[in-house]
Amino acid sequence: MTAEQDDFLESMAEADEAVINHMHGKMMYLNVMNRLSVDCDCLPNPSELDMHDIGVLSSLDPVALDQACVDLIHIAPRRRVRHRTHRLTPR
Secondary structure (H helix, E strand, O other): OHHHHHHHHHHHHHHHHHHHHHHOOOOOEEEEEEEEEOOOOOOOOOOOOEOOOOEEEOOOOOOHHHHHHHHHHOOOOOHHHHHHOOOOOOO
């Protein structure tokens, strides 16, 4: 990552913290699992779609929500197993 990316990510985290503090922690989190690719959709030319849509998940716990999404990716019918999961496995 570049220093510019680090600055952007830090400012996003600060904005998120401000919203959570404003809401006194009373937040619900949503993840929409559709049009999934191994690349971030922020890239100018992300890889082709790798999975069918899974659905919408929600939770009061953002970490549990992300873990549920990862779990669903791991158990989904596989087309490109290595490409889909190697970036999710801790190194």
